[in-house]
Amino acid sequence: MTHATIYKGENTSFIKSAQPQKPLAGQSRNASSAAKQTVFFENPPRILAGGTVVTQREADGPIGAYFDNIIEPKNDAKNFEAAEIRMLQAAVSSAAEKAGIRVGDIDLLLSGDLLNQLTSSAYAARDLGVPFMGLYSACATMSQALAVGACFLNAGYFKHLACATASHFATAERQYRYPLEYGAQRPPYAQWTVTGAGCTILARGEGALDEDNARSRAKNAPRTALGNGAQSFPRITSATFGRVVDFGIDDIANMGAAMAPVNAIIAP
Amino acid sequence: MAKTVKELGALEVSLSGGEAVKERNERYNAYVKAVSPTSAMAKSLFHSFWVGGVTCVLAQIIFEVIAAAFPTLGAEMHGTLTLCAVIFIAVVLTGVGVFDKIGRFAGAGAFLPITGFANAMASSAMEYRTEGLVLGSETKFFSVVGPVLVNGVVWSAAAGLIRLAVFSIWGL
Numbered sequence: 030m031t032h033a034t035i036y037k038g039e040n041t042s043f044i045k046s047a048q049p050q051k052p053l054a055g056q057s058r059n060a061s062s063a064a065k066q067t068v069f070f071e072n073p074p075r076i077l078a079g080g081t082v083v084t085q086r087e088a089d090g091p092i093g094a095y096f097d098n099i100i101e102p103k104n105d106a107k108n109f110e111a112a113e114i115r116m117l118q119a120a121v122s123s124a125a126e127k128a129g130i131r132v133g134d135i136d137l138l139l140s141g142d143l144l145n146q147l148t149s150s151a152y153a154a155r156d157l158g159v160p161f162m163g164l165y166s167a168c169a170t171m172s173q174a175l176a177v178g179a180c181f182l183n184a185g186y187f188k189h190l191a192c193a194t195a196s197h198f199a200t201a202e203r204q205y206r207y208p209l210e211y212g213a214q215r216p217p218y219a220q221w222t223v224t225g226a227g228c229t230i231l232a233r234g235e236g237a238l239d240e241d242n243a244r245s246r247a248k249n250a251p252r253t254a255l256g257n258g259a260q261s262f263p264r265i266t267s268a269t270f271g272r273v274v275d276f277g278i279d280d281i282a283n284m285g286a287a288m289a290p291v292n293a294i295i296a297p
Numbered sequence: 298m299a300k301t302v303k304e305l306g307a308l309e310v311s312l313s314g315g316e317a318v319k320e321r322n323e324r325y326n327a328y329v330k331a332v333s334p335t336s337a338m339a340k341s342l343f344h345s346f347w348v349g350g351v352t353c354v355l356a357q358i359i360f361e362v363i364a365a366a367f368p369t370l371g372a373e374m375h376g377t378l379t380l381c382a383v384i385f386i387a388v389v390l391t392g393v394g395v396f397d398k399i400g401r402f403a404g405a406g407a408f409l410p411i412t413g414f415a416n417a418m419a420s421s422a423m424e425y426r427t428e429g430l431v432l433g434s435e436t437k438f439f440s441v442v443g444p445v446l447v448n449g450v451v452w453s454a455a456a457g458l459i460r461l462a463v464f465s466i467w468g469l
Contacts, residue, residue, distance in 0.1 A: 108427040208424035210391050211441060212400015212407050212416050218333040277322030278329065286329040 066269055072234045073264035074182035077189075080124030082116045083225035097123055102199065102224055109199035110148060113226070117142070117153040117195035120226035124191065128230035135159045135230070136187035139178050141170035142195045143222070144204055149195050159191070168288060169271070170194040171227060176268035182233045189233075195226035206281060219282040234264060341404055348403035352412060356383050380411060387415035392423065417441040 082098045098119060106112035117140065125132045138157065140150040141164040154161035166173040174192035181187055199209055201222040207213050278287040360379040367375070390396040396416045400407040407413065418438055425437040439446060 110427070203424055207441060208417075208420035210394060210397045210416070210420035210423055212391075212397045212413070212420075214336075214401055214404045216333075217336055275322075276325040277319075278326065283329065283333070286333070290325065 066272070067267055068180065068270075069267045070179060070183040070234075070265065072183050072185070073266045074179045074190075074234050075232045075262040075264055077129070077230040077232050077262055078124050078127035079227065079229045080120045080122070080127055081225065081227045082119045082123070083223070086221075087223055087225050096225070097127075102197075109197050109203075110144065113142065113144075113149040113195050113197040113200055114152045114156075116197070116224075116226040117149055117193060117228075118157060120195065120228040121153070121157060121191055121193055124193075124228035124230050128189075128232075130189055130230065132157055132159065135189050135191045137162060137178075137181070138191045138193060139164055139174040140191070140193040140195075140228075141165045141174065143167065143201045149197075149200075150193070153193075153195070168284070171229075175229065175231070175265060176270060178231045179265040179268055182231055185233065187233070190231045191228055192231060193226065193228035196222050196224070198222045198224045216280075216282050218285075220284045231265070232262075344402055345404045345406035347406070348399065349406035349409055352383075352406070352409055359383065383411050384415045387412040388419040391416045391419040396420075414442055414445065 080098075081096045082100055083093075083096045084102045085099060087093065088096055088099045100116065100119075102112065103109060104112045104115055106115055121135070121138065122132055125135060135157075136159075138150075138154050138159045138161045140154065140161065141147055142149040147163040147165060150163055151161070162177075164170055164173050164177065171192065171194045174194065178190040178192045182190060198221060202209055274290045276287070276290045280286070356379055359382045360375055363370075363378050363382075364372070364375045367378075370378075387396060390399070396407070396412075397420070400413075400416065407416075418441070421437050421440045421442075422434040425433040425440075427433065428437075
């Protein structure tokens with residue numbers, strides 16, 4: 030069993046590198062919970078395409094060049110929540126288009142957002158008319174959707190899955206902090222919620238990962254899960270479901286510090 | 298007979314996580330505090346001071362204008378009308394999206410009781426307008442200023458009781 034603790038930032042050596050998890054009472058010590066934290070897929074699903082919608086503020090950022098669509102924050106919608114719903118729909122449509130499938134070909138939409146009862150996702154799914162499963166992991170919703178979706182596809186239940194998420198600065202501020210026009214000062218370290226939506230289309234992996242790798246080797250390409258050639262796509266080969274790590278940050282403006290501690294125990 | 302969670306023995310680890318976790322959290326919080334940028338104190342105080350001061354000067358000008366225009370009303374009514382005017386200006390500035398910028402720039406300087414209170418109420422009302430006039434705006438009017446009202450009522454009542462006690466003891 031390999032213990033690996035992933036840190037972000039420097040001067041964090043005070044955190045112990047390997048913290049063995051104490052099993053809860055009644056939980057078997059033999060069936061190591063750590064061993065189950067990472068799953069490896071026998072039929073690694075393919076990532077066909079991704080679609081994104083953001084506003085200018087995100088497009089000006091360091092990864093701005095990778096976004097597909099840039100829209101206005103309110104986008105002619107009646108309110109910001111409606112704008113968020115539209116962004117999510119646009120992201121799903123754009124991803125489906127790039128993947129070469131119709132929205133109706135999506136077998137299941139795995140989506141989440143930051144609002145009460147996953148409002149944006151549910152309304153977007155209503156209008157898209159595809160089967161829907163709501164997920165919530167705050168900022169990790171997209172990773173969660175990819176992990177859960179990959180498990181479904183690995184088991185062979187679906188052909189095409191859409192993993193999506195959306196957030197909107199204006200709706201999140203209202204949900205978690207103050208009204209937009211309230212003249213409160215933000216601390217200089219305060220983070221901003223992204224105004225944007227993203228969607229990734231996953232497809233059942235046809236053929237084992239080895240075929241992609243064999244093709245890569247044949248062309249003297251470095252061995253990689255990314256594959257090679259027109260029919261190869263990035264694949265999800267494994268997923269690690271994280272534990273909740275709470276380092277006691279209770280400042281609503283400092284989301285980064287609350288999320289920075291990541292404690293993943295990776296066991297092959 | 299209902300059992301408590303502790304009796305069930307479901308959690309060996311205490312909910313707070315024990316001493317080691319507490320110590321780790323304290324060290325992490327100290328680290329976060331050490332690396333987080335802080336506001337420039339002198340600059341913030343300066344901006345707060347001059348914006349607050351200018352607000353007061355403007356209010357005084359309004360007071361003098363009202364006093365000159367309606368000399369028969371008396372100083373108390375002049376003050377009340379000035380408060381109304383200042384509240385009105387703060388609400389209008391909130392409505393056109395300027396007050397939050399002033400607030401971010403000036404901090405406590407923009408937070409003078411009257412203007413800050415007006416801004417807090419107006420911004421709440423605007424924020425929840427999309428949920429309807431009654432169930433949205435009117436319900437959430439006091440979502441930010443609620444604590445101010447609660448404290449105002451509670452401490453006024455406390456002060457009243459102290460006053461009553463003091464006066465009845467000395468028989469004034």
